[in-house]
Amino acid sequence: MIAARLRIRLPDDVWIADVSQANPKATFRLLSGIRAGATAVELGEVTTDDPATVGDAIATHPSVTAYEELERTTDRVLAKYETTDTALYEFVAESGLPIEYPVTAENGWYEFDLTGSRAEFDRFQAAIEDAGRQYELLSLVHSTDPAGLLTDRQRDVLTAALRAGYFELPRDCTLADVAAALDIDKSTASRVLRRGQTRIVKWFLTTATAQPPRSTDRQ
Structure with missing residues (x-):
C-alpha cells in the first residue's frame, strides 16, 4: 500500500487559484465534493482573519453559480456552493486514483492525501507529469503493515x-x-x-x- 501526500500548483483558470492568491494568508479546505454534469457541488471551509471578505470573494466569483453560507465565526466561514470549475474531478477521473478529503488550498497550491497500490500511485504521478503540473511529493510511505x-x-x-x-x-x-x-x-x-x-x-x-x-x- 502507498500512502502519499502531494502539493500541486493550481491551474490559473480555476476559481480557487484566483481567490487563494488574492488572499494568501487564508487556508481553504474542500471538505467534500461531487461532480453533477457540467458543475460540481462542494462543501468548503476557509480559515482567515477576514471571513466575510473571503466568503464574498467566493460567492461573487464568475465560476461560482450558487453560494450558501452555512456558518461564520471571527476566523472561519463554512459554505456550500456550486461551481463550473470541474478540473479537479476530471483530473482525478483520468488518473484513476481518488483523492482523500479534505483537500487544502493555500496561495495557489493545493495539498491532499492519496492511498492506493503502487501501480495506482505510479499512474497518478504519470498523469500529473503528462499534464505538465508543477508538484511536490511531500511524503511517501510504502508498507504492508496495517x-x-x-x-x-x-x-x-x-x-x-x-x-x-x-x-x-x-x-x-x-x-x-x-x-x-x-x-x-x-x-x-x-x-x-x-x-x-x-x-x-x-x-x-x-x-x-x-x-x-x-x-x-x-x-
Missing part, C-alpha cells in the same frame, strides 16, 4: 462506532450517537469515519494476501 494505517482520530472514531454497534445489521446506534459519545459534531464524525473505512478497504484489497472463506450472506 499498524500505521489509521490516524489516531480515525482509530478512535471507528472503535467508538464498533463498540456502539454502528456496524451491526440492523444498526444499534446512529451516527449522531457516535458523535455524541466522542463529543464531536456529526459531520466531523461522518468524515473521519468514512476516511478510516476507505483506508481499511483499500489496504485489504491492495495488500492483504490471505483469501478468507466466501460469505454466504448476500446482504
Whole structure:
C-alpha cells in the first residue's frame, strides 16, 4: 500500500487559484465534493482573519453559480456552493486514483492525501507529469503493515462506532450517537469515519494476501 501526500500548483483558470492568491494568508479546505454534469457541488471551509471578505470573494466569483453560507465565526466561514470549475474531478477521473478529503488550498497550491497500490500511485504521478503540473511529493510511505494505517482520530472514531454497534445489521446506534459519545459534531464524525473505512478497504484489497472463506450472506 502507498500512502502519499502531494502539493500541486493550481491551474490559473480555476476559481480557487484566483481567490487563494488574492488572499494568501487564508487556508481553504474542500471538505467534500461531487461532480453533477457540467458543475460540481462542494462543501468548503476557509480559515482567515477576514471571513466575510473571503466568503464574498467566493460567492461573487464568475465560476461560482450558487453560494450558501452555512456558518461564520471571527476566523472561519463554512459554505456550500456550486461551481463550473470541474478540473479537479476530471483530473482525478483520468488518473484513476481518488483523492482523500479534505483537500487544502493555500496561495495557489493545493495539498491532499492519496492511498492506493503502487501501480495506482505510479499512474497518478504519470498523469500529473503528462499534464505538465508543477508538484511536490511531500511524503511517501510504502508498507504492508496495517499498524500505521489509521490516524489516531480515525482509530478512535471507528472503535467508538464498533463498540456502539454502528456496524451491526440492523444498526444499534446512529451516527449522531457516535458523535455524541466522542463529543464531536456529526459531520466531523461522518468524515473521519468514512476516511478510516476507505483506508481499511483499500489496504485489504491492495495488500492483504490471505483469501478468507466466501460469505454466504448476500446482504
